[in-house]
Amino acid sequence: MKIAIFTDTYDPDINGVARTLKRFTNYLSDQNITFKIFAPKTQTGEYVSDHIHRFKSLPFFIYPECRLAFPNLLHLKSELEHFSPDLIHVATPFNIGLCGIYYAKKLNIPLVGSYHTNFDYYLQFYNLEFLSTIVWKYMNWFHRPFKKLFVPSPETLNQLKRHGFTNLEIWGRGVDCQLFHPHYDKLKVRKNYGIKRKYLLTYVGRLAPEKDLQTLLATAHILPAQISGQIQWLIIGDGPLREDLESEAPDNMLFTGYLKGQDLAEVYSASDLFVFPSPTETFGNVVLEALASGTPVVGADSGGVKNIIQEGVTGNLCTPGNAQEFANAITQLIKNDSLRTQMGFEGRKYALTQSWDTIFEHLLWSYSTVIREINEQKYA
Structure with missing residues (x-):
């Protein structure tokens, strides 16, 4: 399986989305599963890796840890065609996420996504509640093409159901109980x-x-x-x-x-x-x-x-x-x-019951299900 992940935030950014994706890609590396990240350049130092393709970017005004990237579309398409993924996973609803959706359709690549951030809830804290209807319309439009939309909790799943989202599945979160434990000095x-x-x-x-x-x-x-x-x-x-x-x-x-x-x-x-x-x-x-x-x-x-x-x-x-x-x-x-x-x-x-390995194994199984269903439709 070869996986392309499109995200507007990634390591070394410090937020839940970036940390979860970094944990996931570490797991993919350990399992010898091929992947490529398409993500913005940041102002902090970042390691150079063949697994990551970075784009020029500016911080998003509501959430500076997420950045608005300005990808070179021809370069991106060439890179994606050369990589030839079995599946595209879009993690954020900004410019890079839009590119992931566009090329999944154009190149006929199975597409899934994940929902990480309650931007609608954020609006009240920035005196932007009047944008709520527009935000939900955009979110519905953005996520509609996904064969599966992974959400982190039952509460989020129920919230999105109420707003008309479909193809929802829980992708929970684990914790490193060897790093986080009660026995430090x-x-x-x-x-x-x-x-x-x-x-x-x-x-x-x-x-x-x-x-x-x-x-x-x-x-x-x-x-x-x-x-x-x-x-x-x-x-x-x-x-x-x-x-x-x-x-x-x-x-x-x-x-x-x-x-x-x-x-x-x-x-x-x-x-x-x-x-x-x-x-x-x-x-x-x-x-x-x-x-x-x-x-x-x-x-x-x-x-x-x-x-x-x-x-x-x-x-x-x-x-x-x-x-x-x-x-x-x-x-x-x-x-x-x-x-x-x-x-x-x-x-x-x-x-101790919240194992990252178990959670990622289930996600890969869901990936495989999507790929198999798409292939069956192609050759039916």
């Missing part, structure tokens, strides 16, 4: 960040409006004084709101910028709670990473996050935007060490 993390307070609460993600970090700040400000005085917050990530958030944050909130690999895993492991107010996730990779690290999660009862957290077992789900509910949940768990420990144990146990 917690004292080392505390020493690295000068943490002297009893409890460590962590957020990981982009510092942008759609993550609803105003609710996180409001929660931190309204926690009871006797609880707040024992808490150190670590805010891990970067983005357009960082400067404003730092100016509004309480004294016990430290901003680290992006962390990755073992540096990130160590912080998850050392944390007593992971707090994630974002209501816009199609999945919520960071939530699963926290659970794998034995850290209970207090998250928004919305999007894919509600499919990961088992209420009262691995964490708590709160009404999106309701800082008081988040504060109450945090207070309850901070006061109850045994419950928090049990939730961490249950979270780790759940994460």
Whole structure:
């Protein structure tokens, strides 16, 4: 099987789409499956590989981690014909994704896609709700040609069904339980960040409006004084709101910028709670990473996050935007060490069932089904 993946974001970009695709292509390499990525050039340093074809690009104004590429179409067609894939997978609904659809039709190559980002949900956080109808019309039009559209969670599948999408199939997400685990040196993390307070609460993600970090700040400000005085917050990530958030944050909130690999895993492991107010996730990779690290999660009862957290077992789900509910949940768990420990144990146990290899094996089986059906139609 030879797979061409068209995406407007890829490693070294730091977001869920890029990380998932990098994990997938690593798996393909391990399985000796041939693939080629068509993706934008980025401003950060990127390794040179025969597996990647890069295009000039500019950042997308709502979501700078996704870039608008400007491909040379003749060059792209030549590259694709030379590669001769058995299947094209389109991962994003921008310029490169459009190229993938166009050439799948033109060259008669089986086409599938994946849906990663709730752009419609983002609109309310950028005062662009008036574009909602247009966005959904475009998304329906864009995804209609796909023989299968892979979505990361049951919640996202149901949302797209309500908007008339078809050929939907769940492509879940796994977690590296060898990297993310509860057994790192917690004292080392505390020493690295000068943490002297009893409890460590962590957020990981982009510092942008759609993550609803105003609710996180409001929660931190309204926690009871006797609880707040024992808490150190670590805010891990970067983005357009960082400067404003730092100016509004309480004294016990430290901003680290992006962390990755073992540096990130160590912080998850050392944390007593992971707090994630974002209501816009199609999945919520960071939530699963926290659970794998034995850290209970207090998250928004919305999007894919509600499919990961088992209420009262691995964490708590709160009404999106309701800082008081988040504060109450945090207070309850901070006061109850045994419950928090049990939730961490249950979270780790759940994460151990979420194997990337199993998830990717199922995706390749779905690819094979699409290719076989197309070939049967050709020669019928």
